Amino acid sequence: MSSPVEPRTSGTLDLGAPLVAALAARCPFPPPGTPVTVAVSGGADSLALLVLAVAAGCEVVAVHVDHGIRAGSAAEAEVVADVAGRLGAGFRAEQVVVAPGPNLEARARAARYGVLPADVLTGHTADDRAETVxxxxxxxxxxxxxxxxxxxxxxxxxxxRRQETEALCAALGLLPVQDPSNLDPAFLRNRVRHELLPLLADLGRRDPVPLLVRQAELFAEVDDALVALAVLVDPTSAADLRAAARPVAGAAIRAWLLAAGVGDGHPAEAAAVDRVLAVAAGDAVACQVAGGWRVARTAGRLRLEPPDRPA
Known part of the structure; x- marks a missing residue:
């Protein structure tokens, strides 16, 4: 359920702080006057995104999505609406129902993106990139x-960096929403953020985030090269997979599985690729890949079999 877009006002928040200009210069926003939708939870990263999009001259509508999965989440929309109003941006609130099942983070993300436009701007930072690696x-x-x-x-x-989004909010007198779930060790990302990254910093005696981001960039270059070669390989042909270099065959398999919707949008794990290659080599007649999907082989051809559905 969504609310009507609240009209823009003239804005009362002063964006003349030097940090605003410095950060905006590092962010590739669309040209001034471009209409954009910004996803804003109320945390420091998304509030900074909202501020910088307005500072860049975009015609901004901030959208807050309430997942309805914890107490007080509805009130956070009011925080976002207030900041949007002070910036002269539009505002819209969305309420979604999160489907039942495992992996709450993935289900909430799917519900959230189901009501956001495909070109929505999000506040992912370098720290998020490092955590994801x-x-x-x-x-x-x-x-x-x-x-x-x-x-x-x-x-x-x-x-x-996350510390920069927090500094920007502080410079403008904005109080970001503190989501208690961001401290819950039940979520693996939180343990990476609060335990693993500090440990790596201590062991390496340096900030690991730039190193991890650089590794991500290198892997992106490798992946792009593999994808370009993988289009020459038929992932349903056992002979093609056997003949291809293993990294290229793996890229072809991952692209095949992604196109079929296997893995909820995530590339197949290395172990799943190994199992498919074993099927192609004739070492197995079938294997599990992800989410109940199977790959089976008949007469030199591989096929995908969907999960069994309840009668």
Whole structure:
């Protein structure tokens, strides 16, 4: 359920702070006057995104999505509406129902993006990129997953640090929403953020975030090269997969599975690719890949079999 877009006002928040100009210069926003939709949870990153989009001269509508999964979340929309009004931006509130099942983060994300436009701007920072690299490493991702959160016109803040978004909010007197779930160790990303990254900083005696971001950039280059070669490989042909170099065959398999909707938009893990290659080699007749999907082989051809559905 969505609310009507609240009209823009003249804005009362002073964007003349030097930090605003310095950060805006590092963020590739669309040209002034371009209409944009900005996803704003009320946290420091998304508030900074909202501020910088307005400072860049875009015609901004801030959208807050209430997932309805914790107490007090509805009140956060009021915080976002207030900041949007002080900036002279439009505002819209959305309420979604999160589907039941495992992996709350993934289900909430799916519900959220279901009501946001495809070109919505999001406040992913360099810190988010580093966290995603470690998360994907832990699940055995290949080059596509290790590339993490890629550069995109939809992610203007990917070179900005979280400490900078917090400093921007402080400079403007904005009080970001403090989501208690961001401290819950039940969520793996929180443990990476609050435990693993500080440990890496201590062990390496340096900030690991720039190093991890650089690794993500390198993996993105490798993945792009593999994808270009993988289009020459038929992933349903056992002979093609056997003949191709393993990284290229793996890229072809990942592209095939992604196109079929296997893995909820995430590239297949290395172990799943290994199992498919074993089927192609004749070492197995079928294998599980993800989410109940199977790959089976008949007469030199591989096919995808969807999960069994309840009768």
């Amino acid at each position: 470690l998360l994907n490493l832990a699940r055995g991702a290949g080059p596509a997953g290790m590339a993490g959160i890629r550069r995109s016109p939809r992610r203007p803040l990917v070179d900005v």
